[in-house]
Amino acid sequence: MRDIRLLTQMFIPGTLIGPFTQANPGLGGVCTFVGEVRFDDGVEALELTHYEPLTLPGMHDLADRAFDRFELMGLLMVHRVGVLRPGEPIVCVSAAARHRRDAIDAVDFCMDHLKSAAWFWKREKRANPNGREWHWIEPRADDTRDLARWQS
C-alpha cells in the first residue's frame, strides 16, 4: 500500500493512519511521524511553495528508494503546501513493515530527505514592531548532516 500526496488543505493525520494501517494486514509494526508548524515567537504563518513538475515526482522517487532500501509493506507520505498556521500538520510519513527496524528507519530516512532534499521552499510571516513581514527559511546545517547519515 503506497499513498503519496501533496495536500493544499488542512488534514488530520489520524484519519490517514487508521485506514493506512488497516490496508496493510499482517504487518508487525507501523511507525508514523507527524510534523507540525511550531508556535515560534512572533510567527503567525508558514507558507510552503513547491514546483509541481519536480515535487511530486521527487516524492515518488523517494518512496521508490525507501521500498528498495527497507523491507516495507506500505508507505504513506503526505506533505502540505500553501499557507499553514502554527499547530497545523505539515507532513505525515507512515511506514508499515513486518519488523520494527524497517518501519522506524524508513520514516527516519523519508523525513531526512523531505526536509533537505525535497522541492519545497518555506517562508514564515513574522510580526515585529513595524508590522508583519515574510522571511524565507534557509537550509540548516543540521538537516544536511541528517541527510549525510544515509549516504553509505
Next chain:
Amino acid sequence: MRDIRLLTQMFIPGTLIGPFTQANPGLGGVCTFVGEVRFDDGVEALELTHYEPLTLPGMHDLADRAFDRFELMGLLMVHRVGVLRPGEPIVCVSAAARHRRDAIDAVDFCMDHLKSAAWFWKREKRANPNGREWHWIEPRADDTRDLARWQS
C-alpha cells in the same frame, strides 16, 4: 505529558495518540510506533506475562532515561499484557518533541528497550497436526544487537 500504562484489554492506538498530541501544544513533531501481533503461520494467540512489581517501575525508569537522553515534551508508552490475537496492538510508544530527531530517536530507544530489557515473557499458541501447544519465545540476537546501539 507522560503517560505510561500496562493494559489488560485490547486498545485502539488512535484513541491514545490524538489526545496525547493535543496534550503537548507547541510541539514540532510526534513520532509513534505501534507494534501488532503478526499473523505468523499457525500462530493463534500470543500471551504476555509480566511481573507487576518490576514491569511498571521498569517502564517508568525507561521513560526517565528517555527524558534525560532526548529533548522531549511528552512520552506515551503503553504495553499490553494477557492473551492477544494476531492483528491486535501489543505496544504503542509515542514521543512529542520540538525537533524530529529527538522524537524519532526516543521512540527507537524505548522500543529497543521494551523489546529486550523490559520484564515481559511471551509465548505463542501454535496449531500443529497434534493439536494446539503453547511455546515460549526466546530472546533474539537481533534484539540484543539493537539494544547495544544505545550503550555509548
Next chain:
Amino acid sequence: MITVVLLGKLADLAGAPALTLSAPLDWAGLKAALPDALATAIDDPRNRVAINGALLADKAGLQAVEGDEIAFLPPVSGG
C-alpha cells in the same frame, strides 16, 4: 509463609505459576525446598531472582522471612 512466583518458562518447570514455602529460608534452604529441575535452573546466572520486587545482585545472599515474595525471572522474550 513465603510465596515464590515463577515467570516465563520457569513456571513450566514448577508446574505452577506460584509456590508456597515455609519461612524462613536462605539460598540453600530455598533450593532444598524446590523440585530438582527448578533448583538447578535458579543457579543459572541468566535466571534472576527478586525479593519483594527488588532484584538480587547476589542470589546466594538471599534471606527470606515470613510474608516475603520471591520471584524467579528467566531471560525476557525479544520481539
Next chain:
Amino acid sequence: MITVVLLGKLADLAGAPALTLSAPLDWAGLKAALPDALATAIDDPRNRVAINGALLADKAGLQAVEGDEIAFLPPVSGG
C-alpha cells in the same frame, strides 16, 4: 513565448513568481533578458535550473524554444 518560473527567494529578486520571455533563448540570451540581480543569481551553482520539469546538469547548455517552461530553483528550505 517561454515561461520562467521563479521559486523561493528568487521570486523576490524578480518581483514576480513568473516571467514571460520571447523564444528562442540560449543561456546568454536568457541572462540578457533578465534583471541584473536575477541574471547574477542564476549563475550561482547552488541555484538549479530545470526545463520542462527536468533539472539541467549543465545550465550553460540551455536551449529553450517556443512553449518551454524554465524554472529557477534556489536551495530548498530545511525544517
